Amino acid sequence: MVTCNLCPPDDNHVHADSILDHLRLMHPDEYGDGPARWPDGGNVVVDTTIEPDDITNGGQQ
């Protein structure tokens, strides 16, 4: 089970296999056109927890 952050806290558990159907049927405004995909079909994941310096080591080689 996964948690749907858009549902009320007392009724927000959804089977992981059906989370996309849940979003599409229950939260169509938020679902929009569905999850973003890369050209190869992989899901686009947006990680807002990292900073550019985490990858570039602050510009030091």
Ligand SMILES: [Zn+2]
């Ligand atoms: Zn929901």
